[in-house]
Amino acid sequence: MSAKLETLSQNLQKHFGDKLRSLKIALGEVTVEVASADYLVVMKMLRDEADLGFDELIDLCGVDYSTYGDGAWQGKRFAAVTHLLSLNNNWRLRVRVFAEDDEFPAVDSLTGIWTSVNWFEREAFDLYGIAFVGHDDLRRILTDYGFIGHPFRKDFPISGHVEMRYDPDQARVIYQPVTIEPRENTPRIVREDTFGDTAHG
């Protein structure tokens, strides 16, 4: 398996060279990071070059890095992570592109390269507010009609902002501010690297 990953990373180096901001092999997976300016060109070549041959786009998702490592994150806030699969070469690749602007995140749309990305980009737009430039139908997809905000951003509370109920006085369904308190039973903890080592006794 690792010989295969080696071949893939060599092919990637050959085609893209310094267009790759980073190329990592970890846990049997190859991850590359590209600048948003090179994104479209790189993706198109990933599909069209036979020795890369990524004919299927498996997944695209948004990521909000703002609270990564409890605030240790230094880079850009939003990223779009794509998982590609090549049926002929039987290998996978993960591509990450960071949106340049944290306030109005935008990256290029891949709809011209893989049809399957259409709904994934709509989803990332809906949940993270990442705009995909060149997408011709960028509507919300998972949240309710008329929903406000982008629920998967880290600053959006897990219980949301509004709740819906039937109001007998007005005889209709109304929205009101949430009445439940957010509750965390198990606190989130990032332990130091040596935590739980048997060497500590």
Place this chain on the structure above:
Amino acid sequence: MADIRNFTLNFGPQHPAAHGVLRLVLELDGEVVQRADPHIGLLHRATEKLAETRTWVQSVPYMDRLDYVSMMCNEHAYCLATEKLLGIEVPERGKYIRTMFDEITRILNHLLWIGCHALDVGAMTMALYTFREREDLMDAYEAVSGARLHAAYYRPGGVYRDLPDRMPQYEASTWTSAKKAGELNENRSGSLLDFLEDFTNRFPTYHSEYHTLLTDNRIWKQRLVNVGVVTPERAKQMGFTGAMLRGSGIAWDLRKKQPYAAYDKVEFDVPVGVNGDSYDRYLVRMEEMLQSNNIIKQCIAWLRKNPGPVITDNHKVAPPPREGMKTNMEELIHHFKLFTEGIHVPAGEAYAAVEHPKGEFGIYFISDGANKPYRMKIRAPGYVHLAGMDEMSRGHMLADVVTIIGSQDIVFGEIDR
């Protein structure tokens, strides 16, 4: 001449053939579909966001509720991704149990699919037959996990416990006579493996009954043949996986190409379609059930001969046995830390995919080293297939839309997540 406009029709969200809560906005020219715009998200529960606030083990039961007809396969992808990040190995017996239950799940899923698909298209009887067989398989689920549907049986590191030595028995009651209970208990006298072996011996007969009912049925063929044709090129473009891809003639199966669990040690064939229409996808899934049946047989034979642990002995990941916890201080600490704080997963990212009955089901994790995932993304096959709905249904009649939804094997739990 009168002005003729396209007719817009709302299909669902409360339509029996919409397989849940699909709202399909159809633009019709007469009875011919010009454009199909699925509106999804009516079952959106933000599973991915919830997982960010739960420890790694606490999210396992959420997986069951994604695709609620193939529960254990969802858990499998989740556990594989977690194990990849943790860098732990599952014991051999655990892998075989997972393989066996994945295939049980596949049969469960396909039985529900063929029952509902046939029901939508107009063959009432199928659902009655397939639910008869589903009953036995759900009993197997119940025997190992205590739950008939939402099992939460797979855990990071293996499976929760070993297979039981005896099956639950029917008892005589007001509704079940002693004679009837005795009949029902006949194949339950042995262990779970005996019960399953009995099922695998009976299943090919049932399977041929389905073929008799449907395969050469004139109405069935009129409704399915040449409906929703997908060429191999388009299937790849649209990101199809699983039976949707194999129906178009591409022999792609993760169990063969990127084997996980014990799939590299069992023998099976990958059925492939020719024309890429709904009828081919039907045939592919039908054959898959027989192949799954064979895999279950092989797993039973292996599991009978090879006892051993089913979950990793790394107690930073899996809880220690109950007896150990009560006699050993270290085990007690492990137990306490696991259930109050949970597993600590090293920082990094991992994607693991399984050949789910519906296609490629993948879980993508980003971990920052905490006791909870930083980001979890569920790659649901149905989401991608439903996105291809527009293209597949264009130019077809309104009634064919029902066939296409059926042949995509849509379940809303995984699409809306």
